[in-house]
Amino acid sequence: MQPGSFPADGQIAWPGICYWGCSALARAVQAAGARLQRPLVVTDAGVWSALGPRVVSEFAAFEWTLHDGVVSNPSLVQVRQALHVARQHGCRSIVALGGGSVMDVAKVMLACLASGLEPERLLTPEGQTWLAAPSSGDDPLFIAVPTTSGTGSESSSAALIQGDDGRKHLFRSTRTRPGMVALQPDLTLGLPRAPTAHGGFDAVLHALGAWVNQDRSPVGKAMALHALRLCMKALPEVLRAPQSLQARADMQMGAYMAGVAIGLSKVDAVHAMCTPLESRVHMAHAEVLGPIFSVVSRYTVDTVPEPYAEAARALGVPTTGRERDDALALIEAVEALAMQAQIALRFESLRLTPGDASQLAAQAQQSASLPLHPRALAMDEIKSLYLQMAV
Template sequence: MSASAPPSLSPAAHGSTILWPGHCGHGPGVWSFVAHVLRGTRRVAVVADPCVWPLAAAQLEQAAARAGCRIAAVHDGVRPNPGLADVRAAAGAIRAGACDALVAVGGGSAIDTAKVAYATVFGGHGDPVELLAPDNAWMAGLPCPTDPRFLAIPTTAGTGSESSTAALVKDEQGRKLMFRSARSRPSAVALVPELTLGLPRHATAAGGFDAVLHAMGALVNTCEAPVGEALAAAALARALHAYPRVLAAPDDLEARAAMLMASYLAGIAIGMKRVDAVHGLCTPLEDRVDLAHAEVLAAILDPIAEYTMETAQGHYARAARLGGLAGPADGDAEAARRLLEAVRGMRSLGGLPERLPPVALEDADALALADRALQSPSTRLNPRPLDRDATARLYLAIAARSRGLHAPTLP
């Protein structure tokens, strides 16, 4: 099948789909793996975080030389919470360098920017907004063998962008846009824990907490995807063990490597299973508060989890057992409690907020947020179903909690 007519990834056409990401290199010899990935390319573009690129530049240039190619373009100006302007700048660099391969180096911001720039340039689009068209065949397609090489080198252990199909980028009004395509997911990933050693403690904590909620969300939701479930369970177990270690000893390379692997596995899992309402309700709120993604997740976790557990405790209990926090002999109430307490403990250990800074929402605001949240498949997969009014009430509860008040009730 030609690259111009990729097979569809439509659920209507295929039902439940298990689509593996590309190769992943980790451990000793990882830079030889990078060289192997780049072999056969000629001109490589790099999209990178400005703080991290100097740490990786020499090794990546050497790997490119061993592969017989060269770095022809570097865009290392990606900002946190990137916007369409970041994508356009990255796409411009790829085009200007006449590049036939792309490497993303950095955290979720750099990798998300690279994913959307990759789809824009190599999908033959003039501007990234074209990717959002519901009938965009390139975005709906499966990866093709003829697609240009795309390598991700994550330098934070959390977002899972290196292995997931989604990318978040802000529009000119500051609203987050979701770009989702299996075809723009990196075709190879290199996990290099040495590149995470200089990561500040708060960034380490926030990234790790995001990975934990990816794994937990994939485990508790209602999507039937046994491979994704197994990967989410492995990610959660690794993160529960490594997260306290890496915060206590930032130079613990083994713990850093474990968190990178947990993030990678959780990213694959959410590509197969999605997450739950904690993530589903988070994205619309991020337009209204000046907090990082993981901080918003941490702040809204309690009201959403407590609401869900009222009728879906068994989902949390099963996740606790799969993650190694409870055994078959433990009742559902005890197992679910252990999971939530473990995640709350990680939030506290990482210094992440338990509630949002004061935010005021009117009923109309909450309903507008609910409309956006319900567009997310993850919200619809929450183990306790959420309709528009219930979602709006959760938003009002979150806002009231931020001001130390009881949640009002929608009429």
């Protein structure tokens, strides 16, 4: 983005207070003080068995309740379960310990707890009005303690939850964004290679999407570019040295900053087209993103290479000064990261009829990020891009 090209009017909603470092959780809990009222600790069984003994001492000073029933790719069923426990125990604050699924369940549950609405009602105009309203001082305190680095859910205003109709729904609200975040890198040291790699690649594409899109928030753009720089450097390092606390800390901060960037600027067609496809294929988020990125970004730079080329130059990718070549150099650098992360750039068995592709394209068009994509994509173009990904 050229200096001075941001809109004359605008606003930002800063995410909450972020603590980082090896005592981050203790410092967050101490700062929260009495606002951490009867917290519900939301997590999943695997995370709790691995990390529960490490963090439990932080909650010794007050009454708290555990809910470790979150599963990956959560649905409204998991939200209802957590909400039931919270209401049963009179919980008035939330500590979410886990990855994106835990954060997303906690966000939607917080909306229900604060609004008194049932989860399905959040999809109605009444629920959307509550989600769009500014935070009231009475909203429960929410501390996010991420144990993965990737989704940026700890800092973003979005939660992706499967509805009762089987489709993934995006709940976007700045009032359900965590008011406090504890980035404690040692809690990610035990993360296995696949989620480490997938999360890192997801964070790269959050940062890149927020950078190349047409949103003009100067703060979002600055955050996106620095997040991209940090994530592209940290991902190979964390794959090479998973026990390196520095590499884990860099990856965690990069993913957090990418989450802040998408909270301010949203993403692009890569993520917009990913969400509908994820409802059809049983693959990890990053595995769906890889082929979509390759097809969509290469199509985009045919006519709009500038933001990709600018990122290549800012990040020190070898460039030529020719816009399209430099844009392709950046795409190739991201594709090389995907290969290092063992994420394929082609679907091996995706079969789509033209009717399937039309349906996916119609769903992708509902994303708020699609119209922000640097190259305007008409319905037929989105459909054609989906068909190019199929075998």
